[in-house]
Amino acid sequence: MTSPPLIEVENLRIDLADRSGRVAAAEGVSFRIDRGETFGLVGESGCGKSITALALIGLLRHPLSIGAGTIRFDGRELQNLSAAEQRALRGNRIAMIFQEPMTALNPVSPVGRQIAEMFVLHKGKDWSEANRLAVEALADVRVPAPERRVKDYPHQLSGGMRQRVMIAIALACSPDLLIADEPTTALDVTVQAEIIELMRNLCAERGTAILMISHDLGLVANVCRRVAVMYAGRIVEERGSADIFRAGAHPYTRGLVDSLPRLGSRAALGRTRLTEIAGVVPAIADFPDGCRFNPRCRLATDICRTTAPEITPLDAGGLVRCHHHA
Amino acid sequence: MLAFLIRRLLQAVPTVLAVVLVVFVLFSVVPGSIMSSMDGDGRGATDAQVMERMRKQLGLDDPIYVRFGAYISKLAMGDLGTSFRTREPVTSMLAKRMWPTLQLIFAAMTFAILIGVPLGFIAALRPGSLADTLSMVVAVSGLSMAKFWLGLLLMYLFALKLGWLPSFGYGDGGLKYLLLPAVTLGVSPMALLARTTRAAVLEIMTADFVRTARSKGMSETRVVKWHVMRNALVIILTAIGLQFGALMGQAVVVEKLFSWPGIGSLLVDSVLQRDIPTVQGSIFVVVLFFLAINMAIDLLYGVIDPRIRYS
Missing domain, CATH: 1.10.3720.10 (MetI-like)
Known part of the structure; x- marks a missing residue:
């Protein structure tokens, strides 16, 4: 707690405008990431993790918008910056990798050019210099024969190679924060491990903090030092990643951990069913009153159905949003 | 690139032939011809013998496949025939x-x-x-x-x-x-x-x-x-x-x-x-x-x- 955090999100609310007015797609989202730290945001599809990431990099587009709260990056409030100042941060100091390497790259532009753009945009290089740097950037992400590959188009590369190109683009300017939104979901399992390893190493070399977003608790806990679990637009628990596996405080977190298959459990316990969390995630417009997890929670009592729990610190460190936390 | 061009050119041949055939047949079966329009559409404006001679000369009496064959073989040499009206080559x-x-x-x-x-x-x-x-x-x-x-x-x-x-x-x-x-x-x-x-x-x-x-x-x-x-x-x-x-x-x-x-x-x-x-x-x-x-x-x-x- 000595140096100020790299990014600090406080009480962020993201509104979704529809015909009937505005609903909060995410609210009360608060977290902080220190320089060089790895932080994970986990949750099911539609829990608000991706839009939180888009808010951080300033890419929310209609019908989504920031309704309340503040995002402070390096001490400066992002909402107070002009469009040009925001653009100067974007890509340069906050970069993002997206889920689909198939569609996230421009199909009619050579990958080298798409990397080189970063040096033209943020480092004031001319194109020939930028193209040379693009070859280096491609070598950095361990793409073989980079001087030939820069001329390739995205469709000539495999999914893993494309994601490497995305990483090369994102890390081109050695940003302070890399947001990785499901970076390996679309890839084969073997390629996944390579990409994660690469991303971690390159970020560690550059001192780049990672905000990793995924539905895969195991993956995130493996990469990140701290993990926040999101459910229905709210962060329900934030812990060190080892703690979250060992002793999740929120019933939802425990449900997630219990639903993971475990190697060797059959030998120890015999043939058992994988545990599941009953019910489904509510739609944004139908978020229940009180604690949003209450219809699916085994511990729910009357207070859970009427009063939303506040985020509370745990004795063992970490935060939880539950009336009955363990 | 060149292979692509050649393939496309070859593909165009059947299209051209089909169009030539359809147009030829269509204008052979529609009622009315240069003769009937010269004839004032049946009002007998032109001498019957002249009409007969012209019909022979223009080859309008031949069966359709003979005429089509003749048309195609001339077309292959870049000859689109002669205008009925002006007697000029159609190509010019x-x-x-x-x-x-x-x-x-x-x-x-x-x-x-x-x-x-x-x-x-x-x-x-x-x-x-x-x-x-x-x-x-x-x-x-x-x-x-x-x-x-x-x-x-x-x-x-x-x-x-x-x-x-x-x-x-x-x-x-x-x-x-x-x-x-x-x-x-x-x-x-x-x-x-x-x-x-x-x-x-x-x-x-x-x-x-x-x-x-x-x-x-x-x-x-x-x-x-x-x-x-x-x-x-x-x-x-x-x-x-x-x-x-x-x-x-x-x-x-x-x-x-x-x-x-x-x-x-x-x-x-x-x-x-x-x-x-x-x-x-x-x-x-x-x-x-x-x-x-x-x-x-x-x-x-x-x-x-x-x-x-x-x-």
């Missing part, structure tokens, strides 16, 4: 008419592209704005206006009232004479291009790679210039190719209206006079032009979209 008649038509069509298309594509871009970049509404009003009215009516309006305004431009004719073939017919012909492809461009750009703006481009910290202008434009061009090019074909047909009306000495007006006159070789020749040339344009567009695809070049 077409050659004289080709240039004015090409002038007209390319001028109309240039107008359509120069106005329509930017209009579509402006509309798409500010959806729902006044610029969007206005440009789409222009586009829809351009599509809905009948060409002969629009042509008359333009003539009335620019030739009669303002006296800036000649009302009709080819004159010396200069821009002054070309302007009104080209604009008349170009308005509907312009409108279509504006709408296609708008739709294409709007769709591409939602693509993932545009979000990536924004996440790089680009201004919207750069996003459009570096990433949207080339992708939109693939779709716009398709529309341009299709419009070229349609223009060839629409040129008939405009050429007639402005007394433009092109293939279109030749076609109309020949149909009215039942000058079958000239009709067949004109349609043949139109089809060749259409195929050539399509091929050129296909080649351009390869230049713009790398996925087409390699796969």
